[in-house]
Every structure is written in C-alpha cells, then in structure tokens.
Amino acid sequence: MAHSPVSNIGPSQRDAAPLAHALLDQLIEHGYCTVADVAPPALIAKMRRVTDAIVAQMSEREKRERRLQGSLIDTMAHPALSEIIAWPAALDALRAMGFPNPKFFIGFIISKPPETAPPLYWHQDGFTWDEPLSYTDTPIQLFLMYYLVDTTPHNGCLRVIPGSHRKRHELHKIPPPDRKETKNAQEGQPALAPHPDEVDVCVRAGDLVIGDHRLLHSAHANRSTERRTCLTLWFCPLYDQLPEQFQAIYGPRRNKPAHWPDEDWARLAPLYAHYQGKVAPANFNRLPGPQLK
DSSP states (O other), rough: OOOSSTTTOOOOOOTHHHHHHHHHHHHHHHHHHETOOSOHHHHHHHHHHHHHHHHHTTOOHHHHHHTTTTOOOGGGGGGGHHHHHTTTHHHHHHHHHTSOEEEEEEEEEEEEOOTBBOOEEEEEOOOOOSSSGSSSSSSOOEEEEEESSSSOTTTEEEEEEETTTOOOOOOGSSSOOOOOOOOOOOEEEEEOOOOOTTTTEEETTEEEEEEETTTTTOOOBBSSSSOEEEEEEEEEEEGSSSSSSHHHOOOOOOOOOTTTTHHHHHGGGBBOOOOOOOOOOOOOOOOOOOOOO
C-alpha cells in the first residue's frame, strides 16, 4: 500500500495498546472499524429523546427530499447533542489509535423512519480528490457513527465495501449524491442495489463505528417497526499535520449559537480547529481521479 508523500503525516503508534493498534490496522486496511460499548445506555436513551423530538419537526417537503437518507439534520440543532459529540470515551479511543488531537468538523442526525424507508445509495464522502494526499493511506477525515438502536439488515444497518477508500471499485461509477440520478434513485437500480462485495456492519446501540470518509458505504432499507437513527459525526483526526489547504477547509472560526447555553458550548468549542492562515482551501471534487487504482 502506498504511503503519504508527506511521510510525517500519520497516526502515532508508539503508545497504542494492542486493541487500539488492531483497530488502527483495520481502519487503514479496510477503511472502518468498530469499538464496542462506547456510549452508555443512559446517554443513548437521552440522544433518542432529543433526536426523536427534532425529527418530528421535519416538514413533509423535507421528508420527500430526504427520502433515501430519512433525514440530514445538523447536530447544531440542539445543544444537548454536544454531549455525545465530545464524549470522552470516543475521543480516548481516537487518541489510543494514534490521533492525539482530533478536531470536530460537522455532524448530522440521519434517521430512517419505520417500515417504509428505502436503502441509502452507495457513495463515498471524499471531496478533495484533486489533492495527492487523498490517494494515500492518510485518514484525512473520519466519520464516527453512533446508532441509537441495535442494527441489522432488517432495520437499515450500515453496509460497506472494505478497502474501497484506497482501491477503485465499480461502485465508484455511481454519480455523487448531489446528482439527480443518484438522489432520486429507485430500489433495484445500481445506486441502491446489494453488491457481492458488501459487508454488513451490524452493531449494538452505544457501539462506535469509525470509518474513512473515502470508504464506499450505504445502508439497508428499514423494514422494522422502529425508527433507526444514527448520529454521524465528522472528525479530522490529524488536523495539526495536514497541509494548509486542508486546514483551511476544517478550521474556520465557529461561533456559539445564540440558543446554546455556555455549558454546552464549552464542551464543543475546544474540539473545533481554528485556522488563521491565508492559504485557499483545497478544491472541492467528489470524483476520484485515475490515481485511484
């Protein structure tokens, strides 16, 4: 596997415990890993109450527009979500894997309604494919996913194509999610269809899924009688080591929302990067180039 042309960009493994080292190896090789029992039941129950109330306020138009995702609501919608964004056990897991100073970027409530929610389209979330660093094993951005119910293929668990963050796959031919043919896809079409290479990632509520943003992933339909909500939190694990054109993406100053109590903002504010340079952000491009082989 090729390594970053900037050889000093990467996780520090000097003090990693054996389990954390194994998780890091899986993340680098397969593009994802899972950490059991990160969030306790009381926190998961609280997050369910908060997110259920937020999702209940969606308009019919929003539901139609987010038919395949269920919802895509910014986690800044409620200050209580700061608790799970800054949950110490999750940050400790990242640090143990060799990411000493992870920075939070953005998060979303992705909630599939019961019984009628279709599969999610296959996609990857990399958007700096004009940059050589995107074709190395350096994890530029990670998703941290907490499912608020136990997941199976029946209720919409995550499905992934292992290794697709570093290797081209035929599913890369599917247009990005902002293209009409993908966001309006119907069941049976390639964007939503099962693939022989897919792996189901079934977890218990409170487990943490960590994945590389370049990983091809999707989700099964929710055929169950319960809502299936996932909190997807995007972190930049190696912000301090990235070239400035990347820091410029992840590091604009964030201000406290007017409706947030100081206590909740105090949890979150230290997790934001603060870029003060003058370099322009890397170009936005969702399409991997020929360098991905």
